[in-house]
Amino acid sequence: MADTAAMMETSIDPIALRRAFGTFVTGVTVITTVDEDGTPRGMTANSFTSVSLNPPLLLVCVAKSASSYQAFTNSDCFAVNILHEGQVDVSATFASKSPDKFQSVNHDRIHTGAPVLTDSLTWFDCSVFNRMDAGDHAILIGEVRAFGTSPTAPLGFCRGRYASVKDPLPAGWIASHGMIIGYLIEATDHLLLRSDGKGGWVLPTAKRRKADSQLVVDEGGALRLLPDNTFLYSVFDVADSDPGYLIYRARLADEGMPADLPAGLKFFHVDEIPYEQVPTHELRSMLRRYVRERREMRFGIYMDSDDGGRVAMIDGEAHAWMQSSHE
Numbered sequence: 001m002a003d004t005a006a007m008m009e010t011s012i013d014p015i016a017l018r019r020a021f022g023t024f025v026t027g028v029t030v031i032t033t034v035d036e037d038g039t040p041r042g043m044t045a046n047s048f049t050s051v052s053l054n055p056p057l058l059l060v061c062v063a064k065s066a067s068s069y070q071a072f073t074n075s076d077c078f079a080v081n082i083l084h085e086g087q088v089d090v091s092a093t094f095a096s097k098s099p100d101k102f103q104s105v106n107h108d109r110i111h112t113g114a115p116v117l118t119d120s121l122t123w124f125d126c127s128v129f130n131r132m133d134a135g136d137h138a139i140l141i142g143e144v145r146a147f148g149t150s151p152t153a154p155l156g157f158c159r160g161r162y163a164s165v166k167d168p169l170p171a172g173w174i175a176s177h178g179m180i181i182g183y184l185i186e187a188t189d190h191l192l193l194r195s196d197g198k199g200g201w202v203l204p205t206a207k208r209r210k211a212d213s214q215l216v217v218d219e220g221g222a223l224r225l226l227p228d229n230t231f232l233y234s235v236f237d238v239a240d241s242d243p244g245y246l247i248y249r250a251r252l253a254d255e256g257m258p259a260d261l262p263a264g265l266k267f268f269h270v271d272e273i274p275y276e277q278v279p280t281h282e283l284r285s286m287l288r289r290y291v292r293e294r295r296e297m298r299f300g301i302y303m304d305s306d307d308g309g310r311v312a313m314i315d316g317e318a319h320a321w322m323q324s325s326h327e
C-alpha cells in the first residue's frame, strides 16, 4: 500500500509530489516553436500526452518559469519531437538554459513552420488548438498537421533517470512476419531502383540497417545513408504473393549520385521512372504517390487495409487512398 502519510497532509509536499509523479514511466520529447523574431526555441518535456484521434490532438505542459514560456504561449504552432534511445545528449541540451540549443541539432520546417528535429523517433507538427492556464504550467493542446516516425527504440524516463525501453518493434518482428523491406533512396532528383533480372525494376531491398547508416543491400554491396533520416513510408501486401512489404524512405549520406553502385542498381530521374516496367500494381501505385508527395516534401504513411488502404497523417487527417485509373 502506498505511503498514506503524505496524502493525509493538508498541504502537499511539492518535492514528494514530484517524486511520486516521477514514478510514471514516460518517453522524452523536445518541444519546439519559434519566437516573435522567428528564432527557434525548444525545451525537453515529458508531459506529452496523446489526446484525441478525431480531431488529432495532443498536449504538453510548459512551466511558467521556463525561459521559452512566452515563445510557446505567443506562437500559433509548435512541434513535439519524441527522442530515440541515442538522444540522451539532445535531451540534456534542451533541458539546459543554453542560449544556442539548436546549434547541435539539425531541424526542418515541415508544415506549420515550427522547427522539427531532423533526427528523432517521431515528430508531430502542430497548430495550437487550445491553451489552458494550469497552476505553474500552461497546457498547450496541439492539432497534428503532419507527423513522421521511424522504427528506432524510444528513450524512456522514470524516477528522474533515463531508462531504456525494450523496443516494441524489434528487428525480429519484421523477420518473423516475413516482410520484404524496400527502400526509397533519392539523390539529386533521382530514385534508386533495382533490376529484378527479368526486365523489370523494383526497389532495392535490405535485411536491416546497421546503426542507421550502412544499408547492406540484398544484391551485395552497401550504401551509406544519412543517420536517422529513415522514415516508414508504406506497408502493403501484394495480391497473390506471400510476404508483405515494408517500405522506408531514406537519403544517401553523400551528396550526388555515387558512381560505384552495387550491381543491378540504377538511378532514374523522378520524372523518368519506368512505371511500365515496374512489375506490380501496388509498387507502381506507391512510386507514383512518392513522386507526387516529394514535390512538396509532405509524405503520408500508407497502411494497407481491406477497404483500399489508408494514407495517414498529412494535414492531420487519415485520407482514404483513392487510386485513380492510371495507378
Ligand SMILES: Cc1cc2nc3c(=O)[nH]c(=O)nc-3n(C[C@H](O)[C@H](O)[C@H](O)COP(=O)(O)O)c2cc1C
Pocket: 028, 042, 043, 044, 045, 046, 047, 048, 061, 062, 063, 064, 065, 066, 067, 068, 069, 091, 094, 095, 096, 097, 098, 157
Ligand atoms: C526528462 C525531462 C522532462 C521535462 N519535462 C518538462 C515538461 O514537461 N515541462 C516543462 O515545462 N519542463 C520540463 N522539463 C524541464 C525543462 O526542460 C527545463 O526547465 C528547460 O531548461 C527549459 O528550457 P528554457 O528555460 O530554455 O525554456 C523537463 C526536463 C527533463 C530533463
